[in-house]
Amino acid sequence: MSPDPVTVHGMSTSGNCHKVRLLLEQQGRPYTWIEVDSAHGGTRTPEYLAKNPNGKVPMLERADGAILVESNAILCWLAEGSTYLPADAWQRAQALSWLFFEQYSHEPYIAVARFIRGWTPLDSRRRADLPRLHERGMQALAVMEKYLAQAAWFTGPAYGVADIALFAYTHCAGEGGFDLAAFPHITDWLARVRAQPGFVPMPGVSDDVAVRLASS
Amino acid sequence: MSPDPVTVHGMSTSGNCHKVRLLLEQQGRPYTWIEVDSAHGGTRTPEYLAKNPNGKVPMLERADGAILVESNAILCWLAEGSTYLPADAWQRAQALSWLFFEQYSHEPYIAVARFIRGWTPLDSRRRADLPRLHERGMQALAVMEKYLAQAAWFTGPAYGVADIALFAYTHCAGEGGFDLAAFPHITDWLARVRAQPGFVPMPGVSDDVAVRLASS
Numbered sequence: 143m144s145p146d147p148v149t150v151h152g153m154s155t156s157g158n159c160h161k162v163r164l165l166l167e168q169q170g171r172p173y174t175w176i177e178v179d180s181a182h183g184g185t186r187t188p189e190y191l192a193k194n195p196n197g198k199v200p201m202l203e204r205a206d207g208a209i210l211v212e213s214n215a216i217l218c219w220l221a222e223g224s225t226y227l228p229a230d231a232w233q234r235a236q237a238l239s240w241l242f243f244e245q246y247s248h249e250p251y252i253a254v255a256r257f258i259r260g261w262t263p264l265d266s267r268r269r270a271d272l273p274r275l276h277e278r279g280m281q282a283l284a285v286m287e288k289y290l291a292q293a294a295w296f297t298g299p300a301y302g303v304a305d306i307a308l309f310a311y312t313h314c315a316g317e318g319g320f321d322l323a324a325f326p327h328i329t330d331w332l333a334r335v336r337a338q339p340g341f342v343p344m345p346g347v348s349d350d351v352a353v354r355l356a357s358s
Numbered sequence: 359m360s361p362d363p364v365t366v367h368g369m370s371t372s373g374n375c376h377k378v379r380l381l382l383e384q385q386g387r388p389y390t391w392i393e394v395d396s397a398h399g400g401t402r403t404p405e406y407l408a409k410n411p412n413g414k415v416p417m418l419e420r421a422d423g424a425i426l427v428e429s430n431a432i433l434c435w436l437a438e439g440s441t442y443l444p445a446d447a448w449q450r451a452q453a454l455s456w457l458f459f460e461q462y463s464h465e466p467y468i469a470v471a472r473f474i475r476g477w478t479p480l481d482s483r484r485r486a487d488l489p490r491l492h493e494r495g496m497q498a499l500a501v502m503e504k505y506l507a508q509a510a511w512f513t514g515p516a517y518g519v520a521d522i523a524l525f526a527y528t529h530c531a532g533e534g535g536f537d538l539a540a541f542p543h544i545t546d547w548l549a550r551v552r553a554q555p556g557f558v559p560m561p562g563v564s565d566d567v568a569v570r571l572a573s574s
Contacts, residue, residue: 219451
């Protein structure tokens with residue numbers, strides 16, 4: 143029995159949203175993608191907020207209308223019973239630990255730096271935050287680099303949810319102004335992720351975003 | 359067979375650390391608590407960083423020396439196979455969703471506002487962040503209030519990990535400068551949590567912190 147199809151509400155150039163697309167593609171699971179421009183109010187409409195009062199993407203919707211939000215919770219649900227989520231309780235907890243690390247110590251610096259550089263005006267006051275974001279983001283990358291010196295995957299014995307979650311904004315950290323040249327283990331791990339069966343790259347940013355990134 | 363004893367490295371007045379103590383107490387599980395003063399460098403020693411390169415509390419250590427970090431991952435591991443973590447995959451994903459909400463949309467505002475008010479000097483430049491933290495923290499509380507209008511527990515059918523995680527900094531949001539009077543459903547839920555078997559309150563802050571909170 144193939145799994146029920148799901149609908150994903152997401153912004154394609156958001157790493158948090160690409161996590162969900164990447165796993166769905168790798169699982170070969172049928173899904174419908176509804177593009178939501180969260181950078182321009184798409185998650186603030188009454189219709190969207192009725193489904194997700196926290197007003198964020200991605201959001202997964204089942205055929206029966208049930209809703210699941212938070213990218214890493216969606217990954218865990220999709221991965222249930224597969225090799226993408228460890229069956230062993232201790233190892234699964236370690237994968238969860240990396241998922242929480244990603245959302246607390248990584249994404250708020252690396253993804254937010256990328257957002258500010260690409261999606262806010264060149265004279266935005268938020269750009270004053272970039273030095274602090276870079277400092278903290280570099281600390282997160284250093285934690286990852288240290289771990290990867292002695293392990294191939296964040297999820298555990300095999301590639302899975304924690305690798306997908308951390309790939310999401312690490313692979314485009316350059317757009318946030320981070321230089322990965324000092325992190326050879328991370329660079330190798332990114333290549334291993336890209337070599338996984340069913341891998342799909344994140345769509346490129348729009349022209350206006352690319353111009354701002356090049357000017358930042 | 360009773361579970362193996364564990365060691366928790368934590369700061370007692372940290373909500374993230376209290377999550378772990380609360381669940382261990384409610385489970386009646388044997389544990390050793392090692393107090394770590396993370397506000398004064400206790401997580402930045404070479405010995406601590408060797409065990410947790412991300413330099414945060416809480417940290418769980420098994421008898422065999424294996425380490426697990428990230429408060430909400432620790433909760434999930436401790437709760438495995440108990441009513442504190444739903445057995446149903448969809449419901450478990452919903453509980454995880456609230457755990458990620460807590461770490462991304464709640465703790466960085468409510469816990470950080472409390473930290474700045476209580477643990478930084480009265481003339482700290484970080485206090486300039488408080489208006490923004492209050493605005494975002496109020497948004498998180500509003501999301502919780504809306505949910506609690508139609509459900510008793512964040513974890514699912516019963517009290518569990520998501521309630522413990524969200525209780526941690528919601529119950530002391532007043533110390534962060536948040537007034538919960540506008541959130542009657544949250545107030546009722548806090549009382550339900552406190553009435554759970556085995557509930558233990560978070561230890562009070564030290565005198566110097568209390569003085570700063572009273573002056574903030």
